[in-house]
Amino acid sequence: MNAINFENSPNSFKVRQLSQNEKQAMQEAGVWKEGCPVPLDRLRAVEFSYFYLKKDNENSWSFNGERKHDGKIVVLEAAANYVCMIFEKLYQINFPIHKACPMEDYGANDEKSMADNNSSSFNFREITGGGLPSIHSYGLAIDLNPPQNPYISFLDDKHIQGEGNAKILPQSGCSYINRTNLRTGMIESCEKGNAVIKIFKEHGFPEWGGNWNTPIDWMHFQTSRTIGQLLVAMNPDDAIILFKKYVEDSDLLNKANPKNNQFVSLYNTYRVKFMELLKNNPTFLKMSADEALSLMS
Numbered sequence: 001m002n003a004i005n006f007e008n009s010p011n012s013f014k015v016r017q018l019s020q021n022e023k024q025a026m027q028e029a030g031v032w033k034e035g036c037p038v039p040l041d042r043l044r045a046v047e048f049s050y051f052y053l054k055k056d057n058e059n060s061w062s063f064n065g066e067r068k069h070d071g072k073i074v075v076l077e078a079a080a081n082y083v084c085m086i087f088e089k090l091y092q093i094n095f096p097i098h099k100a101c102p103m104e105d106y107g108a109n110d111e112k113s114m115a116d117n118n119s120s121s122f123n124f125r126e127i128t129g130g131g132l133p134s135i136h137s138y139g140l141a142i143d144l145n146p147p148q149n150p151y152i153s154f155l156d157d158k159h160i161q162g163e164g165n166a167k168i169l170p171q172s173g174c175s176y177i178n179r180t181n182l183r184t185g186m187i188e189s190c191e192k193g194n195a196v197i198k199i200f201k202e203h204g205f206p207e208w209g210g211n212w213n214t215p216i217d218w219m220h221f222q223t224s225r226t227i228g229q230l231l232v233a234m235n236p237d238d239a240i241i242l243f244k245k246y247v248e249d250s251d252l253l254n255k256a257n258p259k260n261n262q263f264v265s266l267y268n269t270y271r272v273k274f275m276e277l278l279k280n281n282p283t284f285l286k287m288s289a290d291e292a293l294s295l296m297s
């Protein structure tokens, strides 16, 4: 029998259900657990081919056109087809990725995953620094090539006087803080400048952590938190309709309050009317919840 020649393998981009074994592994590792905003059954695996970003030595990475076909990322079902399209587009613009393995391979430990230059999405955890559940807990945030696109936060206010410390994750990302020195695997490095950012934006992930001030999270793309809250409150069919509308117009729900998202209770109380409006005139999701309520009854 001939050895498989991976160079000749066809590219593959697909969405599928998680197997029972995968679900069990996620639970055993604590990637998914009770209290997670999204039920396990609503997560999907996106499998994809990619150009390989190869590690030559500690601070040197290269891209020679080699392909891999084992990319796998876990996301919310409503976004899964769009995430699949994102990785297909990244392939088309030759954006290289080191690897994309499920978080249970790292015992749900984000720092280990980042240190291994692993690209990932779903993982139930608080935002780095603590507090609210991360958008990763909704399967609606994606991290790409962490060392090339690190996370930096400032540990205390003293940095204003120049006395504090910056925290950089992963540690190997230190040499990539200078974002004008473009190297392969950096989000901004593609020939067409902001091509990667544009691809994410056009497929429902308009927020890029590289645009934040503190922390700055160059690896990270996400939906808005308020859209995530509503998507997981909806039934799966309705969530697919909402995500499509959000892809078309990322300003939806920008007036909703993430601490008390009243659009969730509007949906629960007036579901039929809510969905009728969403299909025909989704601009009500740009109003305040009080204004939108007046359209429901």
Ligand SMILES: [Zn+2]
Pocket (backbone or CB within 6 Å): 136, 141, 142, 143, 217, 219, 220, 221
């Ligand atoms: Zn992230």
